[in-house]
Amino acid sequence: MATGIFSAGSGVGALVATPILAAITLRAGWRVAIAAPGLLGFLLVPAWTLAYNCTMRQPGALGEEVATRGWCEILRQRSAWALVLPRAIGDPLWYFCLFWIPVYLQQARHLDLKQLALFGWMPFLFADLGSIVGGSISDALIPRVGAPVRARIIVVPSLWVSILLMGLVAFVSQCWTITTAALATDIFPISEVGTITGMMGTAGGVGAVAFSQITGATAHFFGFALAFVSAALLMPVAVLLLVLLLRVQRPASAPKPTG
DSSP states (O other): OHHHHHHHHHHHHHHHHHHHHHHHHHHHOHHHHHHHHHHHHHHHHHHHHHHHHHHHTSTTTTOSOOOOOOHHHHHTSHHHHHHHHHHHHHTHHHHHHHHHHHHHHHHTSOOOHHHHHHHTTHHHHHHHHHHHHHHHHHHHHHHHHSOHHHHHHHHOOOHHHHHHHHHHHHHHHHHHHHHHHHHHHHHSOHHHHHHHHHHHHHHHHHHHHHHHHHHHHHHHHHOHHHHHHHHHHHHHHHHHHHHHHHOOOOOOOOOOOOO
């Protein structure tokens, strides 16, 4: 749940940015619209640093002291690849929502910049709901299924119809991101969560770069319909790979006494 709440920030940013940046572009031009979010990020760094340092000074904030292993040793574990590889396949769906939904609404639905400001934010509202709902559902399932890892895996035509469907895609995408991020804390010690989470994020970014190129070529030569079908296949493949590599099993029952 906590992971879902703080990760919803990216969805809030995309939700708010769509109308605001459209207005900035119309009034001040695209250069200012690009520079403004970057400068805002730098302004937020001191506030984040202060909040982080205050949190780390609280008793028990760092948890138990556990020796940290190197990258090579971590990557020798099957569970590490079970988190990294699926993210390389599943994360591009979120980047697809971020970068290609506005392009689709402009080129295929012929929305101008003002109309995009009115409608383009809606899918990201669903993304925020996906972050929070995905995190809370997987937490609620833990007492029922008896294992955090199993709980995470379980969760994993008109303009209005198009927007609602894209919102559903964004919802599912953020459910995926949140539950897999929580898996890192379930499987690895606290001293290695940052390392494995960074690996997962890097894999997702690399996958997004590759899939973005594929999407651009597909949309150009075959249209957006096939591009959306290709994006829809990402999540089933990623979930299947996650389950096969992780192979969550029920605890073996104690042997019955004989004689």
